Amino acid sequence: MSYEIATSGLNAVDQQLDSISNNIANAGTVGYKSTTTQFSAMYAGTQAMGVSVAGTAQSISKGGSFLSTGSSLDLAINGGGFFVTADSEGNTSYTRAGSFTTDKNGYLVDPSGNYVQGYAVDDSNTLQEGNVTDLQISTESLPAEATTTMSFTANMNASDEAIDSSANPFDPSNMDSYNDTYTTKVYDSLGNEHTVNQYFVKTGDNTWDVHYTFDGEEQSTTTSLTFDPNTGKLTSPTAPISLTFPTDSAAPIDMTLDYSDCTQYGAEFSVTANNADGYTSAQVNGVQVDEDGKVYATYSNGERLLEGQVVLAEFPSTAGLEAVSGTAWEETSQSGAPLIGVPGTGTTGTLEAGVLEQSNVDITQELVNMMTAQRNYQANTKVISTDTQLDQALFQAM
Numbered sequence: 001m002s003y004e005i006a007t008s009g010l011n012a013v014d015q016q017l018d019s020i021s022n023n024i025a026n027a028g029t030v031g032y033k034s035t036t037t038q039f040s041a042m043y044a045g046t047q048a049m050g051v052s053v054a055g056t057a058q059s060i061s062k063g064g065s066f067l068s069t070g071s072s073l074d075l076a077i078n079g080g081g082f083f084v085t086a087d088s089e090g091n092t093s094y095t096r097a098g099s100f101t102t103d104k105n106g107y108l109v110d111p112s113g114n115y116v117q118g119y120a121v122d123d124s125n126t127l128q129e130g131n132v133t134d135l136q137i138s139t140e141s142l143p144a145e146a147t148t149t150m151s152f153t154a155n156m157n158a159s160d161e162a163i164d165s166s167a168n169p170f171d172p173s174n175m176d177s178y179n180d181t182y183t184t185k186v187y188d189s190l191g192n193e194h195t196v197n198q199y200f201v202k203t204g205d206n207t208w209d210v211h212y213t214f215d216g217e218e219q220s221t222t223t224s225l226t227f228d229p230n231t232g233k234l235t236s237p238t239a240p241i242s243l244t245f246p247t248d249s250a251a252p253i254d255m256t257l258d259y260s261d262c263t264q265y266g267a268e269f270s271v272t273a274n275n276a277d278g279y280t281s282a283q284v285n286g287v288q289v290d291e292d293g294k295v296y297a298t299y300s301n302g303e304r305l306l307e308g309q310v311v312l313a314e315f316p317s318t319a320g321l322e323a324v325s326g327t328a329w330e331e332t333s334q335s336g337a338p339l340i341g342v343p344g345t346g347t348t349g350t351l352e353a354g355v356l357e358q359s360n361v362d363i364t365q366e367l368v369n370m371m372t373a374q375r376n377y378q379a380n381t382k383v384i385s386t387d388t389q390l391d392q393a394l395f396q397a398m
Contacts, residue, residue, distance in 0.1 A: 002383060008050030009380035012039055015053045016373050023361045024370075031097025031327045032359040033060045034366075060096075060318045060329075064358040072287050073100045073108070076357040079349015081312035084340070085114035085328070086134070092117075093328040094313050094321070094338070096357055102287070108135040108295070108310075112326045118293065118310045119342075125306050127294075132340060135295060135308040139284055142299045144191025147253055147278030149240075150184065152198070153261040154271040156225070158232065162202045170201060170211050172218055177201070178211070180269040184276050188250035191280035196245065205229070206264060214245040223257075227264035234262050279303050291350040293343040312348040313338035 016037040026032040040054035066076050075098035077083070082094035093114065100116055103109050108116040115134035119127050160179045171177045178199040186194050199211040203224075210223040221243060226236040240256040247253065261273070282301035289295050293310035315321060320334025331338060344350045 005048065005050035006380045006383035008042070008052065009383075010377060012037075012051045012053050013373050013377045013380065017370070017377075019056055020366055020370050020373060023366050024363065026327075027359050027361040027363055027366075029097075029327055029359050030099055030356045031064070031095055032361065033058050033062070033096070034359070034361045035059070035323075057319065058321070058323065059360060060321070062360045064360040066352065066355045067358050068355050070354055072289065072353055073102070074098060074354055074356050075100060075289060075310070076352045076355045077312065077343070077349045078291075078352050079347075081314050081341075081343070081348035082329070083110075084117040084132070084311055084313050084338070085110055086117055087112075087114050093324060093326070093330055095326070095328040097327045098351075099356055102137055106137045106139045108137065110326070114326070116310060118295070118308050120308050121306055127306065127309055129309075132311055135310065137284075137287055137295065137307045138297050138305070141284070142279075142282045142301070142303060142305070144187065144189065144281040145278050146189040146251070147186040147255050147276050149256050149258070150186070150276040151258040151261075151273055152182075152184075152271070152275075153273035154182070154263075155267055155269065156180070156200060156202070156208055156227070156262065156264045157269050158206075158264045158266045160202045160269075162204050165201065165203065165209075170199065170209075172197070172199060172211075172213050172216075179208075182271055182274065184274055186245075186253055186255065186276050187278035187280055188247045188253055190250040192247070192250060193280065194245070194247070194253070200269070208264075210259075212243070219245070223259075225259060225262065227262075232263050232265045234259060234264075289351060289353045291344065291352065293351055309342055310351065311340050312343055313340055314347050315339065 019035050019037045023034045035056045035058050037056055038054045040052050042049035042052050077096060082096060083098055084092060084094060086092050100108050100110055117132050118135040119129050119131060120133050121127055163177065168177050178201045180200045182198050184196045186196050188194060194215050197213040201209045203209050206227045206229050208225040210225060212219040212221055223241055225234060227233065228235050240258040243255055243257055245253040279301050282299035282303065284297050285300045286298040288298050288304060295307045295310060296304040297307050298304045315338055316336035317334060320332050321329035322332050324330050341348050
């Protein structure tokens with residue numbers, strides 16, 4: 001019987017060495033999770049029968065260190081969850097290896113060509129939540145968009161002297177005819193850039209006039225601003241004003257300008273917000289992924305458009321997942337069905353772009369495990385050698 005017990009020990013250690021060697025071989029594999037071999041004692045009633053391999057356990061919950069790569073599509077999960085990928089036939093797998101690129105059609109893929117899954121956007125770049133599909137990033141140029149809205153927030157200096165416009169009429173070239181000025185870039189329907197200058201003239205206690213020039217040409221429109229003498233906040237106008245600026249080759253720029261957050265305090269003139277929409281046409285020059293998984297195409301004019309959102313999967317029991325080639329896992333009856341969500345919600349972690357999660361293999365520990373396995377293997381062979389010698393002695397005595 002000792003032969004069989006020692007042989008079972010040799011077989012168990014051999015399988016343990018398989019796990020150790022696989023861990024060492026994948027020490028440099030992105031997203032790899034180390035495995036350990038679990039042993040189980042065998043008995044037939046009270047008779048010892050040796051050892052068997054009960055299975056292998058994956059250290060999925062133990063994260064690996066992050067390695068900076070500088071590539072915007074290299075993603076690491078800071079916390080729980082798995083990236084969801086699907087092959088061309090729709091077979092789904094789950095991975096922690098976030099080394100992604102785009103293929104010739106703009107689809108986000110892993111090194112094996114599997115498609116990264118997420119929420120896509122419609123034609124107006126509105127996220128279609130709930131519909132998990134292949135993520136695709138647009139490679140088309142961005143058409144020009146005319147300026148339609150502008151919000152402007154500034155403090156007018158309450159200590160400024162009022163200007164007598166009858167004695168000193170407004171003149172953009174005469175700095176004594178206005179108190180302050182500010183320039184904003186706007187765009188017409190063809191993407192041509194223009195400048196709108198605002199000139200602020202204090203006309204009395206708590207009242208100001210705003211004059212405008214468009215590409216240096218004085219405009220006839222004037223806006224009056226009135227501030228509350230007690231709070232310093234704007235009381236008029238209460239809604240955004242409408243402005244129209246004619247252009248030479250494009251449609252007129254029809255825009256609204258919002259002064260609602262402007263103030264008048266005894267401090268220097270200062271601008272805290274000057275936001276005008278619109279932009280010139282541009283080409284795609286990169287991709288950006290935020291920590292919540294939202295994927296943006298970035299353009300040469302500084303704009304970015306939402307192209308989708310990466311989703312993550314969690315499982316009731318990650319220990320029940322089945323490891324497959326490609327540093328990935330597949331769902332099993334033991335793991336339970338995947339729980340799909342966006343990064344940073346529930347138990348899923350957030351994303352970090354430009355980094356990859358390294359293997360969580362501890363080489364030092366694996367070498368120690370290998371030496372322990374070697375010692376156990378030698379001990380089991382010694383049992384067989386001793387048993388053989390005893391048998392030989394017994395045969396010689398007969």
